Amino acid sequence: MNPHTPDLLATKLAEAALTVLVRTCRKEVAAASRDELEAACVAMRTQARPVIDQLLDDARAAPWVAEAAFHAAALELAQAGIAVLRKV
Secondary structure (H helix, E strand, C coil), X not given: CCCCHHHHHXXXXXXXXXXXXXXHXXXXXXXXXXXHHHHHHHHHHHHXXXXXXXXXXXXXXXXXXXXXXXXXXXXXXXXXHHHHHCCC
């Protein structure tokens, strides 16, 4: 495995999760303060390790679902940020 692959995976997952967050919470993101946006990002980063571990486990166990596992991981990370912005 390329030593940069985990970093690339994490970067792509973060980009996907942020895209979901912004598309889902456009109004909340636009109205949020810097601190609120940072809190959403902290919530997403807090979930990153277990979500990535699950993604890798799923992809290893069933490589044919790797793309679906990636999207599920992005949604799970985005949900952590959405919960903060919507104060759910």
